[in-house]
Amino acid sequence: MGTGTGTGATTTRTSTPITLIVQERDAASWQGLLPSARVAALARVLPASDEGGGDTAAALVAKGPPRLLAPPNWTQRLAGRLRAGLRRACAELAPDARTLLPGLVVGDTEAMPDDLAQAFQSTDLVHITAVSGANLSIVLALLLGAPTRSGTTERGGLASFLGIPLRVAALVGVGLTVAFVILCRPEPSVLRAAATGLLSLLALALGRPRQALSALAAGVLTLLLVDPFLARSYGFLLSVLATAGLLTLGRRWAKALHQRGWPHGVAEAVACTASAQALCAPAAVLLAPRISLVGIPCNLLAELAVMPATLLGFAALAVAPLSGGVAAFLAGMAGYPTQWLAAVARAGAALPGAELAWTPGWRGTVTLALGVLAACYAGRLFFPADPATADPDTGKASTIAPSTAAPIAPASTPPR
Numbered sequence: 001m002g003t004g005t006g007t008g009a010t011t012t013r014t015s016t017p018i019t020l021i022v023q024e025r026d027a028a029s030w031q032g033l034l035p036s037a038r039v040a041a042l043a044r045v046l047p048a049s050d051e052g053g054g055d056t057a058a059a060l061v062a063k064g065p066p067r068l069l070a071p072p073n074w075t076q077r078l079a080g081r082l083r084a085g086l087r088r089a090c091a092e093l094a095p096d097a098r099t100l101l102p103g104l105v106v107g108d109t110e111a112m113p114d115d116l117a118q119a120f121q122s123t124d125l126v127h128i129t130a131v132s133g134a135n136l137s138i139v140l141a142l143l144l145g146a147p148t149r150s151g152t153t154e155r156g157g158l159a160s161f162l163g164i165p166l167r168v169a170a171l172v173g174v175g176l177t178v179a180f181v182i183l184c185r186p187e188p189s190v191l192r193a194a195a196t197g198l199l200s201l202l203a204l205a206l207g208r209p210r211q212a213l214s215a216l217a218a219g220v221l222t223l224l225l226v227d228p229f230l231a232r233s234y235g236f237l238l239s240v241l242a243t244a245g246l247l248t249l250g251r252r253w254a255k256a257l258h259q260r261g262w263p264h265g266v267a268e269a270v271a272c273t274a275s276a277q278a279l280c281a282p283a284a285v286l287l288a289p290r291i292s293l294v295g296i297p298c299n300l301l302a303e304l305a306v307m308p309a310t311l312l313g314f315a316a317l318a319v320a321p322l323s324g325g326v327a328a329f330l331a332g333m334a335g336y337p338t339q340w341l342a343a344v345a346r347a348g349a350a351l352p353g354a355e356l357a358w359t360p361g362w363r364g365t366v367t368l369a370l371g372v373l374a375a376c377y378a379g380r381l382f383f384p385a386d387p388a389t390a391d392p393d394t395g396k397a398s399t400i401a402p403s404t405a406a407p408i409a410p411a412s413t414p415p416r
Contacts, residue, residue: 016056016057016058017056017057017229018056018057018058018059018060019056019058019059019060020043020059020060020061020062021046021059021060021061021062022061022062023062026062026064026065029065029066030062030065030066031110033066033072034072034076034077034079034080035072035076035185036072036073036076037068037070037071037072037076038068038069038070039066039067039068039069040066040067040069041062041063041064041065041066041067042062042063042064043060043061043062043063044060044061044063045058045059045060046058046059046060046061075182076182079182079183081321082183082317082318082320082321083102083106083108083183083317085317085320085321085324085327086101086102086105086106086108086313086316086317086320086327086331087102087108087111088320088324088327088328089316089317089320089324089327089328089330089331090102090316090331090335091328092328092332093331093332093335093338093339094335094339095113096116096338096339096342096343096346097334097335097338097339097342098111098335099111099112099113099116100112100116100129100338100341100342101309101313101331101334101335101338102313103128103129104128104129104306104309104310104313104338104341105131105135105310105313105314105317106131106183106184106317107129107130107131107184107185107187107190109129112129116342116345116346117129118349119342119345119346119348119349120345121288122292122294122345122348122349122354122355123292123294123295123298123299123344123345123348123349123354124277124292124294124295124298124299125295125298125299125302125341125344125345125348127238127242128302128306128341130187130189130235131184131187131189131190132189132190132192132193132239132242133189133192133193133196133197133239133243134306134310135180135184135193135310136177136180136190136193136194136197137193137197138306138307138310138311139176139180139310139314140173140176140177140197140201141157142157142158142311143157143158143159143169143172143173143176144157144159144169144170144173144204145157145159145160157169159172166204166205167205170201170202170204170205171205173197173201173204174198174201177194177197177198177201178194180193180194181194183317187235188230188233188235188236188239189235189236189238189239191223191230191236192219192220192223192236192239192240192243193239195218195219195220195222195223196212196215196216196219196243198219199215199218199219200212200215203215212247213244213247213248216240216243216244216247220240223236234283234286234287237283238280238283238284241276241279241280241283242276242279242280244279245275245276245277245278245279245280246272246275246276248275249271249274249275249278249279250271250272250275250276251271252271253267253270253271253274253275254267254268254270254271254272255267256271257270257271269300269303270296270300273296273299273300273303274296277295277296277299278372278376281368281372282365282366282368282369282372283365285358285359285360285364285365285368286360286361286362286364286365289357289358289359289360289361289364290355290356290357290358291355291356291358291368292354292355292356293353293354293355293356294348294349294351294354297348298344298345298348301344302340302341302344302345304337304340305337305338305340305341306337306341308334308337309334309337309338309341312330312331312333312334312337313330313331313334313338315330316328316330316331316334
């Protein structure tokens with residue numbers, strides 16, 4: 001950054017985040033830049049905000065397009081080529097699927113129309129287009145098998161099918177995680193997912209029992225130490241809360257619903273969706289003072305299509321540089337579940353009373369948190385456990401103590 005005036009001007013080299021405002025006519029040239037590229041541009045520095053405490057050091061208004069000084073590194077060029085290949089593969093899909101599939105796979109939502117984006121917000125499905133742990137867990141599950149069995153001899157997955165040793169498979173998983181961050185860009189939710197996943201893979205390679213909640217806590221602490229500004233990111237906060245809800249309330253609620261006669265799969269789906277919503281909703285009202293009354297049913301309906309759309313979308317992205325025709329075929333297959341996601345969002349948002357206005361600010365957060373706690377307590381009173389699940393030793397219906405509830409899945413055994 002150059003400073004000074006006249007012949008005595010000096011140049012100071014620094015590295016700090018800034019907010020750059022560009023004019024509409026220059027937007028395309030700036031949007032085409034890839035991470036790690038070095039550019040130069042004339043810009044006007046805006047006056048400092050009176051409030052202070054922003055996430056960036058300064059706000060600048062660019063005067064014209066950027067001038068490229070050094071191209072991005074090869075990894076970013078490859079990632080950009082893969083993302084562009086996915087967009088080309090989606091070109092012949094229906095309008096909603098064409099704009100939604102890149103967002104579902106790599107978080108590319110630039111082409112998504114405003115009405116579809118609003119529908120996803122109204123139905124609390126926006127996390128589908130915000131790449132996070134769900135995407136990474138789907139990819140790692142394909143490699144290592146179901147998370148609950150990835151440390152056992154019955155783990156399944158491609159690694160087990162191909163006879164790859166568990167420790168080698170864990171190293172491959174590390175490579176996939178790093179590639180995932182580069183491909184989807186280091187957004188806060190992506191970083192959280194990667195940190196937690198890397199710690200779990202490390203435990204898997206060392207033959208240690210995996211403690212998902214401990215991995216989440218360690219990953220969050222590490223990321224905050226490296227980049228304290230993440231503490232100000234709502235995306236990071238919501239990602240952490242959703243994951244914590246799945247690991248704590250989700251497991252307990254799934255077991256409780258199963259004890260009350262719910263089918264196992266339905267109990268898990270409802271519990272996971274409701275637990276993530278319960279922890280995220282009080283924080284989300286700080287962003288938008290409203291509550292989606294259709295969020296849970298819409299998420300349950302969307303869950304059916306997320307995995308096939310994600311896997312087929314990643315497959316299309318991977319083969320796009322090799323064969324455009326195969327990539328287009330895979331994208332076409334992914335278009336069916338993706339179109340279902342768009343239909344669920346639009347239908348849910350169109351329902352009368354889909355959203356409920358809520359008190360803004362911290363008052364709304366506190367009242368909603370109290371409401372969630374009251375609903376949880378009321379659920380235990382109005383939906384007692386099925387007597388058929390009573391403990392044969394005590395003759396009483398089994399309950400789940402918040403501090404001692406065990407996970408649904410058995411503990412992992414050391415790798416072989």
